[in-house]
Amino acid sequence: MAERSFHVARLPGFATTAIIVFLALYLPIITLVVYSFNASTSLAVWGGFSLDWYAKAWANTQVKDATMRSLIIASFAALISTTVATMAALGTTRRRAFKGQTAIYVMINQPLMVPEIVTAVALMILFGLIKQATGIHGLGYLILAHSAFCIPFAYLPIRARLEGMDLTLETAAADLYATPWQTFRRVTLPLLAPGMIAGAMLAFVISLDDVVITEFVKSGGQDTLPTYMLGQLRRQLTPEINAISTMLLAVTVVLLTAFFLLTRKKD
Amino acid sequence: MNRLMTATALLLATTGLASAEGVLQLYNWGNYTSPELLEKFKAETGITVTVTDYDSNDVALAKIEAGGHGFDLVVPSANYVQIFTEKGLTTPLDLARLPNHANIAPEWRGVEWDPGRANSIPWQWGTVGVAVDTAIYGGDINTSAVWLEVPDELKGKINVVPEMTDIVTLATLYYGGQPCSEDLEVLKKVRDGLLAAKPNWIAMDYGATEKMSNKDWAASVNWNGSTMRIRQNLPTVAYGYPREGYTLWMDSVMLLKDAQNVDEAYAFMDFILKPENAAMISNFARYANGVSGSEAFMDPEMATAPEVVIPEEHKAAGVFMPVCSETSREYMTAIWTELQK
Numbered sequence: 001m002a003e004r005s006f007h008v009a010r011l012p013g014f015a016t017t018a019i020i021v022f023l024a025l026y027l028p029i030i031t032l033v034v035y036s037f038n039a040s041t042s043l044a045v046w047g048g049f050s051l052d053w054y055a056k057a058w059a060n061t062q063v064k065d066a067t068m069r070s071l072i073i074a075s076f077a078a079l080i081s082t083t084v085a086t087m088a089a090l091g092t093t094r095r096r097a098f099k100g101q102t103a104i105y106v107m108i109n110q111p112l113m114v115p116e117i118v119t120a121v122a123l124m125i126l127f128g129l130i131k132q133a134t135g136i137h138g139l140g141y142l143i144l145a146h147s148a149f150c151i152p153f154a155y156l157p158i159r160a161r162l163e164g165m166d167l168t169l170e171t172a173a174a175d176l177y178a179t180p181w182q183t184f185r186r187v188t189l190p191l192l193a194p195g196m197i198a199g200a201m202l203a204f205v206i207s208l209d210d211v212v213i214t215e216f217v218k219s220g221g222q223d224t225l226p227t228y229m230l231g232q233l234r235r236q237l238t239p240e241i242n243a244i245s246t247m248l249l250a251v252t253v254v255l256l257t258a259f260f261l262l263t264r265k266k267d
Numbered sequence: 268m269n270r271l272m273t274a275t276a277l278l279l280a281t282t283g284l285a286s287a288e289g290v291l292q293l294y295n296w297g298n299y300t301s302p303e304l305l306e307k308f309k310a311e312t313g314i315t316v317t318v319t320d321y322d323s324n325d326v327a328l329a330k331i332e333a334g335g336h337g338f339d340l341v342v343p344s345a346n347y348v349q350i351f352t353e354k355g356l357t358t359p360l361d362l363a364r365l366p367n368h369a370n371i372a373p374e375w376r377g378v379e380w381d382p383g384r385a386n387s388i389p390w391q392w393g394t395v396g397v398a399v400d401t402a403i404y405g406g407d408i409n410t411s412a413v414w415l416e417v418p419d420e421l422k423g424k425i426n427v428v429p430e431m432t433d434i435v436t437l438a439t440l441y442y443g444g445q446p447c448s449e450d451l452e453v454l455k456k457v458r459d460g461l462l463a464a465k466p467n468w469i470a471m472d473y474g475a476t477e478k479m480s481n482k483d484w485a486a487s488v489n490w491n492g493s494t495m496r497i498r499q500n501l502p503t504v505a506y507g508y509p510r511e512g513y514t515l516w517m518d519s520v521m522l523l524k525d526a527q528n529v530d531e532a533y534a535f536m537d538f539i540l541k542p543e544n545a546a547m548i549s550n551f552a553r554y555a556n557g558v559s560g561s562e563a564f565m566d567p568e569m570a571t572a573p574e575v576v577i578p579e580e581h582k583a584a585g586v587f588m589p590v591c592s593e594t595s596r597e598y599m600t601a602i603w604t605e606l607q608k
Contacts, residue, residue, distance in 0.1 A: 061302070062318070124333045131335025132525075215326065220292035220337040221317035231297020231320025 029249065036242035053243040062228060063244060070208055070224040073139060077146035078154070078204040082196055084147070085154035085203075090188075093162045094170075111149040119149065120216040127217055137219040145217050146207040153206050154199035157263065161195025198263045201255045208252070291316045291531040294327060294338040296518065299391075301551030308538055314531045331356050331523060339526035340535065345517045346590045348387050349380050357521040359385050364533045367540035375517070375557035380587060387519035388536055389557030391548060394577065394585060395433045395514045397507040398475060398494040403485040408507030409581065411441040414488055415460050417467035424485035426478065429471045431603045432588055433514050434461075434488065440512030440586065447591035449598065458602045465606060479504060492553045495574040506574040508581035515585045517557065549575075 008014065036054070040047025057063050088108055092101065111119065127141045169191070173183040211226040218227060225248060229241055289312075293300065297320035305316045319338065321327045324347045330336050332354065343351055351357045362368050362385075371384055381387050399408045404420040412418075414425055415438060427434060436446045438461055444453035472478075475487040480500035489497075494506040520539070522532050538544055545556040546564030555575045562570040569575050577585065591599070 121329075124330065128333035128335040131337070137335070137337040215321075216330065218319065219335075220294065220319050220339075223320055228297065228320060231322050233297065233322045 032242050033246050033249070035239055036246045038239045038242070041238050053239040054247075057240050057243045057247075060240070062223070063225070066223045066225045066228040069139070069222065070226070073142050073146055073224065074204045074207040076143045077150050077207040078200045080143070080147040081150035081203045082154045082158075082200040085151050085158055085199055086192070086196055088151070088155055089158040089162050093159060094167070094188075108155055109152045112152050116149075116212045120213045123213060124216040131219065139222065141217055141219070142214060142222060142224075145213050146210060149210070149213060150203035150206050154196075154203040157198040157202065158192065158195040161192055161198075165191055194262050198259050201259045201262075205252050205255050208248070289314045289531065291340070291528050291535055292338045293318050293535070294321060294331075294336070294341045295390075296320065296342060297322055299342070299518075299552055301547050304539070304544060304547040304551070307544070307547070308535060311538070312531075312534050314534060316535065328356075334525065336523075336525075337527070338523055339528045339532045340520055341523060342390050342518045342520050345378070345380050345515075345519070346588050348519055348521065349590050351521055352381070352386050356524055357386060358524050358526075360388070360522060360536070361533070365537050365540065367537050370540050370542060370545075370558050370560065372557050372559045374582070378517070378587065380589070381519070387521045388540060389545075390518045390520050390539075391552060391554040391556050392515065392517035393554045394491045394508065395428075395430070395437065395488065395516070396491060396494070396509060397486060398479060398489040398497060398504055399486040399507060400479065400482070400501065400503050401505050402503040408505060409510050410507070411437050411509040411511055411513075413486060413507060413509075414468070415441055415464045417464060421486050422467045423469055425468055426470045426472055426475060426484045426487035427468050428473060428475070428488050428490075431599060432591075435599045435602055436514055436586070436588060437488065437509065437512070441509065443511075446514075446586055447589055447595040449592065449595050454598050454602065458605060461602065461606050471607075491574040495553065495569070495572050498572075498574070499568070508577065508584060510581070510584050512584050512586050515587050517587075 035046075037049050037051065038047055039050035039052060085108075092104060092108075106113075123141075123145050127145075131137055131141070165188075169187050170183050173187045174180075178186065209226060210224075211230055214224050215227050215230065218224070223231070225244065229244060232241060291314055293316050295318055300318050305318070309315055321330075324344050327341055327343060328347060328350065331338065331341060331351075341351070341357070360368075365388070368384065368388070371389060375389050375392070376384050378384075397408060397411070397413050399413060399421075401408070403424065404413075404418060406418055406420075407413075413421065414427055417425055435457065438457045439446065439448050439453060442453055442456040442460060444450055444457065448454060448457075469484060475484065475489045476493045476496050478484045479487060479489075479497045482501070489506075491506060494504065498504045498506070520536055522529070522536070526532055539548065540558055542558055542560035543564045545558035545561040549556045549561065549569060550566050553569065555569075562576070
């Protein structure tokens, strides 16, 4: 053992840094969850254990409506953005490199680069004009907006999956007289499915969490769970917010766990 | 999933959502509208009110200016009432359609930001003053000296809420100026006074309701509704109305120019001007409402609370925040920035 290879875990202070980082990441979340079981009306003064705030949040029709709306928007946004992202990923990887490819990557990933507030204000103005002209105020605007900013999140895992798949199986299928559609349906799609599911779940979570764009795009009666919570800010916050957050957190954790299980290497 | 699809298809297809029979779109601050009030309104009129939340005047203004929002009524703060009116985003009220308009208390009718209440009707109002634990400081609390020239008993125990407009205005009034002052002499005194007082403050933070209830802080510049809650936890706490001047705030209901449900909006406005209904708003959000006679229907501990009902001798010192000029806002920000260092 003359010379050991470089390994980050052997760097001085590795354990300390790791512990600090984990504390910074998870301590606030743990506090939030603990105080959701608080019996008092305060966010910070412990008044004993109770499930009252969960019952209260559960009985609150505004919370229920907002939750339903959040789930509907997130489901559609996940579906649409994954479809678009799959097409984009196929178009950008299943062929020889072409001119302007980088420009297309940048365009697809634009929602990751542009500050959310800029997109939000831009969408508010554009949708405002459309709403005035047509008089249509459906959830469609929110679904459209969410689908748009979810595309890069769906696109990245799908593209990663596609880049790991070489063309031999598809070439073989074509050699055996499969039509392009049959090749896609029977060979490419099944191989791609884990990437698509992962992308869809990531998009779902991103849509579920969104505040800024939703706040600016929503019309009357279109509060989602995050914008409902934001609206509570000016008045006294109660542990009801903690209870709602904890439930939202639980949904997110379940989805992210599923994402992890689906994307991890089989071997 | 099928039901979900159907529900969404319906939602997407709803074109006339805002103009359908018997609905009303209320755009209000979050957690500010009593659900019982809306149930009662529905039982009486058959109109379903949908509430959508916002958390700042600026967001509400931006969304309404952009158009196509689908809201009928909005509830801006006093200084924004003027902005909404001047920009032509709201319409003057047809007082003939509001028989209960006469119930607006005289002091809330003659406000300078909406004389005669031609454009807005009261929702709720409150004050910014000083909450002091009188067990710790027994001196005069009806003065801003409590936090600007901190008495020894309160040194290192008093908090100041981080609200730029309220704090700079309270200090300006204390040093003999007017709100939105552009008088450099006065503003210099304000800045020096604030900077000199700051070392005696324990914090510049929100959360007085909790920190004073559990005796972490002995005093705080604070809102009246929050102070009432503190007093209910800790009876020695009292609310002072600085005689040099304290700030008043009021949120008022306005009818939007592009409202789709105008009849329903008038029905709702007239409904909340009835004392018993106005009291429901107060009982939910714990602030006074500006409708005469509503005290009789308020929770007893509110109707008599010195934090909610301003004692006669302190009424004159209350000041509404006008819409400040660009210059005065710049001065205010400069003082605030220096104070934050």
